[in-house]
Amino acid sequence: MTSADGRYTMLRGDVRFTNVTFGYNPDKPVLHDITWFAKPGQKIALVGATGAGKTTVTNLINRFYDIQEGQILYDGIDVKNIRKADLRSSLGIVLQDVNLFTGTVMDNIRYGRLDATDEECIEAAKLTNADGFIRMLPDGYQTVLKGDGSGLSQGQRQLISIARAAVADPPAMILDEATSSIDTRTEEVVQAGMDALMEGRTVFVIAHRLSTVRNSDVIMVLDHGRIIERGSHDELIALGGEYYQLYTGAVELE
Incomplete structure (x- = not known):
């Protein structure tokens, strides 16, 4: 990877957001003062209802948009100082819609x-x-x-x-969880493929089905652009808050 001043750096997949505020329209923030980090090799799940800001977070890691406030660091380098082509080649992306x-x-x-x-x-x-x-x-x-x-089939395309x-073979992956339109038997095969792909990488999973995020290192619950809960699956279930409500079906995810 080449930084703006021409130096080369080997990326490992350490990603940090510090006090990040962002809006597609600067007057209407969709993320409010977000702070979190992912260590190399960690699996981070982003959960929350539609419109909570999950996809926006991944768009910012990729620099499809630049933030209004705060800082995003990739292996200690501000993403604004990394060439976009290098940044994006270091991030694998698997989307719901396969091209x-x-x-x-x-x-x-x-x-x-x-x-x-x-x-x-x-x-x-x-x-x-x-x-x-x-x-x-x-x-x-x-x-x-x-x-x-x-x-x-949808599963084969996926x-x-x-x-x-x-x-x-990127050090970091973004999975906009891709199994929502696949039958259960195929989903198991696809999920096993994803698990193999995730091994040893920093992974951000945008979750549409909560059953697939139980083994994440950290689950972050977003609500209207704010992180309202974070922890492991067991910690968040014990908390009995929003994640518990989503997981038990008391609140609809989509």
């Missing part, structure tokens, strides 16, 4: 890192549980996908996007 393109399965996986070899793409697919179904396709890895991968993130 595939017309080309072979191999090409679609390699899109995660354009200089990856065929062997590296296959290793990434094996790691993330995509290899099994790919080998069942008519031409395996050389099967040509049309457009958005319309011949594949597995390709997870393999694409794995071949990039």
Whole structure:
């Protein structure tokens, strides 16, 4: 990674927000004085109802937007001093909506890192549980996908996007939890693929189903742009507050 002054730094995935306030319209903040940190290798879950600010947090890590107040540090460097291309290449992203393109399965996986070899793409697919179904396709890895991968199931498309993130091998990952429209059996395969991808990386999970965040190191509950609770699953259940209400279904998440 290259900073603005041309120095090179190896990223490890330490991310810190200090007193961050942000609004897409500067007069209307959607995040209010947010302070938190993620150590390398930690899994951080962001939960809260729609509009709480979960996706906004990840957009700021990527510098899709710049903050009005506060500071975001990536391995001790202000993200404003990191070239955007370097910052984004150090962050893998798996979204709910998968973007595939017309080309072979191999090409679609390699899109995660354009200089990856065929062997590296296959290793990434094996790691993330995509290899099994790919080998069942008519031409395996050389099967040509049309457009958005319309011949594949939602789960299969998701597995390709997870393999694409794995071949990039970034120190940090953002998962906009991608299993909400997948059947339960496929979800288990996809979840296992995600678990393999997350191993040893700093991971931010935007949670739509709370069953998938129980094993996070830290769960942060957002409400109208503020962190109202933080802790492990067991700590937050014991607290009996908003997370408990969400987890037991007393309050709807979406």
